[in-house]
């Protein structure tokens with residue numbers, strides 16, 4: 523669809539999904555705020571992931587437990603993880619005239635024209651903003667620095683976390699012991715991550731503050747390949763079950779030179795965005811990179827001891843302290859960004875219907891928008907409308923129904939404009955069911971329930987409403 527991104531951005535602003543941060547001051551460096559509908563939808567994505575990981579997931583062995591670690595951690599964590607070195611940096615060039623910085627590989631892609639023969643030695647391409655010359659490419663670290671405590675000196679420096687999983691590694695032993703877990707098992711966490719991205723673009727695709735949903739699966743090194751394959755399949759199916767079209771999803775094997783510094787093997791789940799294929803989630807075989815480095819740097823032995831063998835009385839005599847197996851578990855990680863999934867879901871669900879959806883009436887001049895969101899994801903499940911707003915008895919009844927439903931479902935009450943316009947407003951934000959209180963309702967204690975996708979209407983008694991809606995929205 524032409525201009526789909528512009529349409530999505532406009533819908534997000536107009537209908538309360540996403541606003542630019544600090545907008546009255548002209549916005550702020552690729553940060554975004556999620557409005558009333560945006561926060562509901564974002565929470566629904568996180569909830570769907572959390573339930574999948576901690577309740578529905580049934581990996582071949584072991585379970586997955588949750589964690590909520592602090593964003594701020596000792597800077598030693600980031601030294602050991604390799605994030606303060608060149609491993610977590612973008613290669614950038616800077617324009618010598620306007621001093622704007624660009625990713626070196628993007629500039630190479632964007633500017634195809636060969637440099638004129640007279641161009642001086644050095645970086646051969648020119649700045650797309652002002653035509654100035656570039657510096658040689660240099661590495662810029664993406665970690666966001668901050669200070670902890672009353673004195674702003676080097677001793678007080680730490681960083682906003684760039685990936686949530688480091689909090690999981692910090693708590694690996696605490697969780698293993700307190701929950702009496704055995705390998706293999708997983709730890710899941712949802713939370714903010716921060717990166718000082720230099721090139722930010724495509725709305726909420728690449729931003730500086732975002733939510734990650736990460737699951738770290740700890741297993742025996744010999745089983746790492748098996749679980750890597752397992753998680754690849756599980757994760758892509760999760761997106762398909764959320765209603766994203768299969769043809770818009772793909773798995774991409776990430777070649778060695780593009781892989782993060784900690785990865786032995788990476789597969790990205792990509793979505794076909796209007797601008798290009800883009801990464802939604804990375805599945806990494808991190809080997810023992812994290813636990814072995816944190817062991818080395820902290821002095822704490824994070825190797826796993828196979829207690830199963832030593833706790834069994836019959837085996838204890840065979841496997842003594844010397845022969846007990848001690849190893850750093852391998853980690854398979856699934857790491858997804860909430861905002862990217864949010865954007866992919868909107869792109870996938872957005873439809874325009876020329877001449878309107880109702881084929882029985884005269885075609886409308888306007889294009890009608892339908893957001894075909896999955897019922898788990900839609901921000902508003904139920905809208906309650908009085909047929910007209912100048913009949914106090916209808917308004918009173920509709921407000922009673924709204925109060926009845928509010929504790930059970932995310933609801934919206936709407937009385938402004940014609941009934942047709944209100945249905946369209948609900949279709950545009952993906953509301954699953956729209957309830958209308960008409961004159962019959964006053965006599966029969968019922969109302970009509972309109973299904974977003976089929977537009978079919980069904981009369982339901984108000985006394986049965988909560989149960990019927992619970993069943994439909996399940």
Ligand code: GAP
Pocket residue numbers: 684685686687717719726727728729730732734736801802803804855857858859860861862
């Ligand atoms: N712990 C592994 C890790 O962080 P990553 O590939 O750097 O891996 C994982 O990030 C996911 O986080 C990405 O697939 C993407 O969905 C999201 N993500 C990363 N950087 C982002 C950014 N600047 N803006 C929005 N989402 C981002």
